[in-house]
Amino acid sequence: MPPLPDATPVVVLVSGSGTNLQALIDACDDPAYGVRIVAVGADRPGIAGLERAEHAGIPTFVLSVGDFASRDAWDAALADQVAAHAPELVVLAGFMKLTGPAFLARFGGRTLNAHPALSPAFPGMHGPRDALEHGVKITGATLFVVDAGVDTGPIVAQVAVPVLDDDSVDTLHERIKTSERGMLVEWVGRLARDGYSIDGRRVTSPQKKEAP
Ligand code: GRF
16 A cells, blocks of 8 residues: 555665665555655665665665765755655665765754664774674664764664674674664654654654554
């Protein structure tokens, strides 16, 4: 069934395989989920994430940093493209670029990102590798509201994942991603349906409506 007309419009940005995006697309099959993915954007062409969107009939756009005179010009164009779809929320689902000042001026406070580590530990591009090398026994994934830092924004939700003795970076990251997808689907839906507030670093969402 299609989402209800009052479902929250969401733009998702991707850079890679798009398994997090797929989990959101699948969740939207249930109208009670309360989310409509109105567009999927990417910073590079030819990725599986874009194919997943096209397969689901969702409009896509690509803005490569290299096609712009500067990083700021790319950031402003990204903000314009996202704004053209009038989302209430933006979800960075494996989007491997930092959004900049122009983007945050328009979408700050309503852009979510998932990071494959338990923030504030192991920010940056290599969360699973850094956790494994540090020898932690528990890592996980963090959903947060994007701010100007690298994986530093106010935390919406976290999920813990054990590190096993025989883990490689890949096996650990895959196990994290399984939990990350569940957290992302649960919380994007919850924030969309019930709203949320941010007080300093604390994000709260009253559970008003029944989850599907
Ligand atoms: C996720 O673990 C995300 O947190 C990280 O990159 C991965 C993206 O996976 N930034 P996918 O493209 O959704 O499959």
